[in-house]
Amino acid sequence: MISCCFLVLGSTFSYAQNRSQWVYPDNKGRLVYKTTAAGDRIMDFSYAGYKGGGVALPDVPVKKKVAPSGSADDTQLIQSAIDEVSALPLQQGFRGTVLLEPGTFTCTGPLIINATGVVLRGSGSGKNGTTIKMTGPKHAAVLIGTAGKQAAGSKSMPVTDTYLPAGSSSFKVADAAAFSKGDQVLVKKPVTEEWIHQMEMDNLKRDGKPQTWISKNSFLVMERKITSVSGNTITIDIPLADGGKGIVISHAGASERITDVGVEQLHIQCPPLEIDYGHAPYSGIKINADDCWVKDVYCEETMNTTTLAGNRITMQQVVVTHTYTNLGASKPTDFSLEGSQNLIDRCEVTGGNTYFVWTAGLRAGPNVILNSTFRGHGSRIQPHMRWSTGLLVDNCTVADGGIDFMNRGVAGSGHGWTMGWAVAWNCIAKTYVIQNPPGAANWAIGCIGTRYQTARLFDSSPVLPDGNFDSHDKPVFPQSLYLAQLAERLGNKALQHIGYKENGGFRNKQVAPLPPLKVETDPVYGINKALHRPINTSGGTRGENTLDADPATYWTTDEGKTSGTLEIDMENPVALSAVAISEVLGNRVTAYKVEGQVNSDWKLLAEGTTIGNRKTAEFPKETIWKVRVTIISATDRPAISEVGLYLK
Template sequence: MQHTILYKNAATLLALVLFTGTAGAQKTTQAVPGNNKSHWVQMNTREQLEYTTTSRGDRIMDFSYAGYEGGGVKLPEVKVAARVYPVAGDNTPNIQKAIDSVAKLPLENGFRGAVVLAAGDFECMQTISIAHSGIVLRGSGIATRIRMTGAPHVAIRLEAPVQTRPMSSKVPVTDVYIPSGTDVMTVADDKEFTAGDLVVITKPVTPEWVQFMGMDRLVRDGKKQTWITGELSLERTVKTVRGNRITIDVPFTDNYDAAFTKPAVTVQKIVKTGGLQHAGVEDLLIDAPEQSVTISQGHHSAIRTRGLTDGWIRNVQIRNTVNSVGIGGRRITVADLDIRHTVPTVGAAKPADLSADGAQLLFNRCAIQGDNVFFLATGAKVSGPIVLLHCTFTGNGWIQPHQRWATGLLVDGCNVPDGGIDFMNRGEMGSGHGWAIGWAVAWNCRAKTYLNQQPPGAYNWVIGCVGLPQQRAMPFDKEPLLPEGIYDAHGAAVIPASLYLAQLKSRLGGQATEATGYTGTK
């Protein structure tokens, strides 16, 4: 289903801040229902989305590509290939033996089969590992409990090494400026590329850009801190090639300004082998003993993925793990995850219950209950889209992109009643985390507080949200207060109710939102 995107110039909105400080507090007690509209994304009478652009053409990106198979695809029901029943003592060897046995089966439509754990307690002293494609570890609902014992470890890993091989030379991008949220670039030589190619787009981290971002002056305890070095890269698939103009399958999460990218941004065709595809964990409970520890002490964690493409975690309950779920890879859905803590971690450094270290990640209807945590944090140089959709996080914690320039985050319809949503410059914290996020959006959320700061040359938006805006200097400083990002329609929910679902429906049709678990969305 094709859709039309209509643009309106918004040069006058560059300095728009509708509510700040105490003025914002007067408008944040109750979201006002009705037909309130955002200045930046609107739905017209034909249910087409209209996007306002900045003077340089940047816009809020289409986040609907986040999730399994690139969004809008129902998570599959995989046939049973093996069953495991609990035994006395350490159950890890029995479970691993079943997984390794299924790994020898042939792939059928991308899957080998599900290893199903029966109801009961499975004491596990070691990590359960899924390292081959097409395998799902499934419990029998919360009656299946993986009870973590023994030395601190990760309960379940879905990991396999990935090898990347270049298939062309690095071709320079010739655009003077590529706006964030667009999907087209111009290259010096189009002969290297055809539709369907996997490419890596690489942006050098130059001293000029680091200085422009104000990140060349980070000093802590008399020692210079390094924000980022090297390169920023993202992988995309070539959609079309017309002359020297290349269209990619997923929009850019960042802008590309030739004034700060010498040598030039480049595009290179690559081939990736290894990793694992179409794998998941579902329908079980992971239970760790209470851990009142600092994050530098040994602790039990729940799930890690790395090298995973088109995978999922769904209907998993997690108790008392620390740094609970870390997601690396591409096109992954985490749905109906429930994490709860009966004791908080200790110390100033906080663990991240959800760690987003990949691209096209969807966290859908997740719940967390706990104190002294980051509900979600992002890793260094992460390029989204990453979406938190209709999540509820209670306790003293924060949704806080965490370090070294992640881009392309949407927090959509989330509720953080006791904590905050922070799009911020973390400065010297964590040995120079600095600007943690650019091109992030909070849409129709409710939180106790917001810290929405605007990086040089980029934007962060808080739209249709309820909660108290704050304004602060960089950590460890008292002044100057950092510029605020955009607050749009603050204290009044806007339409569409969900930006992600509206974008998904606009791109793929109503069946895509239904496949994601929603009907009748607008």
């Protein structure tokens, strides 16, 4: 067995000394998988990436060069070059590269690539490279495959297996005569009333109103290729990212998506803005195409930076930085996984109050986040909504935030169970929330950080038990599950094709956390638990000023308004029993109330007719997810400099 070492917390662990019970190499080096009682297993994630994994990103010849014009808008200059190359004939699957020479290109609109085999390449993402400076109306920097559609399926045939385990590569149908080796098929898991009830997602309520998790008669769709048919047994190329009862299969229709588009060696820049992502003007790269890649791209200040809505996309060495923390309780994401077989590799994000990576609803893997580093207070990797499956977070560092595979409950009008059959492997994070959905599993294996248990979001109970933590705080061998699976399937050359040595070649993943946020302690009530929490406002802006421990900054309502609300997202269930509010610019408030969100409903905690310099109120201890301060009336625009929340 090959021995690798990993440095963490001042100690050196040998990977050969620790192995997972769920996936481990036998004495011949072959990976062995443990199954659940129902036969489910961790899937083979190695099919994620360009062309299905293990394929080198192509070096496409340059057919057109463009130099910066120095004008106020280079959008059409670049677009004309893209269109010219897009009209060239395909040669071995490619038309050619548009090379942007060093310098700054000012763009007031998106650059659109809507033809197969076109590459947009800069002259480097660094100081002396190529910069696309985004100005003008709201837009994305690059749009790829704007007209592409997903494949449609034919009439479905039921799978006859009573229960089809997750991770399966074969199954039976009543009559396989209609299927042949090489057929592209759709394997679909139906959303039934029975399954919704099993998942305990038929009891979601918010403010007394029922919330819909997933509509009945929807499907989780897995696109696969038949590799063999034997009798009525069908074998597919990629293991299933979900299983269960009632699975059906159909032929896939022809895809209209373009393919083989790349974006390389660019710096995408927009101005730093203190803003909430809903009003942020610029995003980065949106891909609705298959077998594409983005390599060596630095995105500066973009919000909702990349969207991967196609399949088999590689994001390699993509760096995103945010100067200012995203404002508001709603968070953007910098990598939105909305397709399958997508690989985020050696990427970095720095930014507060954001989701580094999320998944959209009803999206099946494999999808992989590999050897990437994410930094920012209040930020996390968190599948976002309504049941995606088959995600691997492999050798990633989230020094200041968390990795969560969890039940989001009524968040976002019913996100509910977000992820099943996901694995965090040899990661470092501040916290982990790993929960097992009914009838499914999630894993954290060889990971370092604090395990955290919570109820589903906005509920105070029951606290959901941990999912599958294995070898916690002790990294396991092999160092990378994805690379081990890839090498086993395609050989070590596949690792070299994507830039890895045979044994991984990872740098030390221990990253120093950011400086801690300021803490404020009241001499009577103790620590202020509201500090630096995300906050939404209505009737005014800059609610963050009430939670920054700075008495000179404040929130006020818009001109002409004397009422408004501040809604603080505690982000976890927090026990509270006291509130303090401070007014500046004089005693203006004449009526206010404070409410807490308890078990998805709002409960009155305190109310009054004046605030003044500082007003405190105690109430019976409650476990609260959100706190809402409503200024009902005032003699002039209210100015609130502090909202403190405490447990006395």
